[in-house]
Amino acid sequence: MSEKKTKRRDFLFTATTAVGAVGAAAVVWPMIDQMNPDASVKALASTEVDVSSLTPGNTLTVLWRGKPVFIRRRTQEEIDEARSVKMEDLIHPEKDEDRAKNPEWLVMLGVCTHLGCVPLNDKGDYNGWFCPCHGSHYDTSGRIRKGPAPWNMEVPKYEFVNANTIKIG
Amino acid sequence: MSDHDYRPKSKVGQWFNDRLPLLTLANHLTDYPTPKNLNYWWTFGGILTFCLITQIVTGLTLAMHYIAHADMAFESVEHIMRDVNYGWLIRYIHANGASMFFLAVYIHIFRSLFYGSYKSPREIIWILGIIIYLLMMAAAFMGYVLPWGQMSFWGATVITNLFSAIPLVGEGIVTWLWGGYSVDNPTLTRFFTLHYLIPFLILGLVVLHIWALHVPGNNNPVGIDIKKPSKDTVPFHPYIVIKDGFALLMFMIVFAFFVFYAPNILGHADNYIEANPMVTPAHIVPEWYLLPFYAILRSVPDKLLGVVAMLSAILILAVLPWLDTSKIRSAVFRPLYKQFYWILVADVLILGYVGAMPAEGLYLLIARVATAYYFLHFLVILPVLGFKEKTLPVPLSITEPVLGGSPNLAAARNKESKIE
Numbered sequence: 001m002s003e004k005k006t007k008r009r010d011f012l013f014t015a016t017t018a019v020g021a022v023g024a025a026a027v028v029w030p031m032i033d034q035m036n037p038d039a040s041v042k043a044l045a046s047t048e049v050d051v052s053s054l055t056p057g058n059t060l061t062v063l064w065r066g067k068p069v070f071i072r073r074r075t076q077e078e079i080d081e082a083r084s085v086k087m088e089d090l091i092h093p094e095k096d097e098d099r100a101k102n103p104e105w106l107v108m109l110g111v112c113t114h115l116g117c118v119p120l121n122d123k124g125d126y127n128g129w130f131c132p133c134h135g136s137h138y139d140t141s142g143r144i145r146k147g148p149a150p151w152n153m154e155v156p157k158y159e160f161v162n163a164n165t166i167k168i169g
Numbered sequence: 170m171s172d173h174d175y176r177p178k179s180k181v182g183q184w185f186n187d188r189l190p191l192l193t194l195a196n197h198l199t200d201y202p203t204p205k206n207l208n209y210w211w212t213f214g215g216i217l218t219f220c221l222i223t224q225i226v227t228g229l230t231l232a233m234h235y236i237a238h239a240d241m242a243f244e245s246v247e248h249i250m251r252d253v254n255y256g257w258l259i260r261y262i263h264a265n266g267a268s269m270f271f272l273a274v275y276i277h278i279f280r281s282l283f284y285g286s287y288k289s290p291r292e293i294i295w296i297l298g299i300i301i302y303l304l305m306m307a308a309a310f311m312g313y314v315l316p317w318g319q320m321s322f323w324g325a326t327v328i329t330n331l332f333s334a335i336p337l338v339g340e341g342i343v344t345w346l347w348g349g350y351s352v353d354n355p356t357l358t359r360f361f362t363l364h365y366l367i368p369f370l371i372l373g374l375v376v377l378h379i380w381a382l383h384v385p386g387n388n389n390p391v392g393i394d395i396k397k398p399s400k401d402t403v404p405f406h407p408y409i410v411i412k413d414g415f416a417l418l419m420f421m422i423v424f425a426f427f428v429f430y431a432p433n434i435l436g437h438a439d440n441y442i443e444a445n446p447m448v449t450p451a452h453i454v455p456e457w458y459l460l461p462f463y464a465i466l467r468s469v470p471d472k473l474l475g476v477v478a479m480l481s482a483i484l485i486l487a488v489l490p491w492l493d494t495s496k497i498r499s500a501v502f503r504p505l506y507k508q509f510y511w512i513l514v515a516d517v518l519i520l521g522y523v524g525a526m527p528a529e530g531l532y533l534l535i536a537r538v539a540t541a542y543y544f545l546h547f548l549v550i551l552p553v554l555g556f557k558e559k560t561l562p563v564p565l566s567i568t569e570p571v572l573g574g575s576p577n578l579a580a581a582r583n584k585e586s587k588i589e
Contacts, residue, residue, distance in 0.1 A: 032345075035345050037347075041348070041350070066350055066446055114330075114472055115331065115333075131449075132449060150471075
């Protein structure tokens, strides 16, 4: 008789705890998720840029999702330099052909993959970019060559809407 | 421990105290037996309490004028500086108060390291202190972001990006922290909220810190257990109250010097330029009190390992009571530890210096050696020293070496004079 009662109690305790835990999780999740990017931030997900004024050897920096995007119209030497690099020399091996479908145009996030600073143009040991914060060197394809950054600068999703306009995002 | 059978003299006091024993608590705090040989390094607990209250009071008044919005924060800080009555004074006290807070906490921590205050039975006091220190760093970092200057913005970017080093979930965590795809308005508003909250968390932990302290009582420069109350103790009031008060006045002179004569010397000029997500300042440097850890971060060439090293440098302190194997608390009776202690002090100062310099060439080399030594001290030297070191004889009480009767009278006297 007493054993039966104990079992009933056990069930009640387990059931109450389980329902309580699910309830607590259901309340905690909105509290956590409210910190993720909101609808208005997500709505700014794409931007169109007029690149008609950009001459070879120059870079345009535009803001996309609060981050700078480098649009570089590369010279032939820069393209040759980027394409002649051996894959085994790279920290994060990526072909320039994959990073710049149209070799003249390099579009990438101007954000150092180390700790998020904005690298400087036409600087560093590889004629590409140099991050002044902790000394990462990038080549003319925006690939990491030297320094603490683990990856190449990220290429965002983009497309040429027409000959003069790039849509990022 | 002081007597708990305290009864207030007045009828009203008794009536109140029977219902809420606040007067018993007040009596405990005034009568609290304190070692009579505490030196001025022991006054920083009181000084730190003062710092916390100063930050809370000036912070509350600043919050009445500050606007936590990416478009208005920078201007609202200038508005505080130029338009608000005494706004410049309140803001300079708050900004320099953070530095003074860290100055005091570093002295407080290194005092514990010298006199072995972290050892049994005071481990919980020590760990609570380390949690307070971590929260202080979080509060200081978020507070530095609020003026929304260039250093605010890029400091926030670099520090939040530390989380991106975590494999797989890192990027998601960073986006979650930012509330967007970069440091922006959602980041600022949540930092303001947390910056407002953390001091009150610290206040709660300080209460626990003092509570935990009042169980075994204060450590002391000789580092021995003493009977309480006894010939070796004096009541907290008036003896320690006066001593703490005098030290606090001296500290406030230094504080006032910075506020009135060099209010910006500890800051960075770039933070008077409004945040610009398109341009990173040439040299990103954290505030001086975080420089040693910044040096450790930069001394490791790998991103994830750099972050791990930096966090370990702080968290290793939490297990210090178990890394130090010596039974003797005070460095006064540990001739070898005393030397390693001062090498560690120098090591941390060197790390702070190279943390402010560009991470290249000789500076980088020095940073790497100093980082290695920092971990060597805690992980190898301290555990081994406890077994190898020949310690000096310890007196049986604080009074004994003075009144005679110690078998090592001369040695103990010699030590005592060094303590003063």
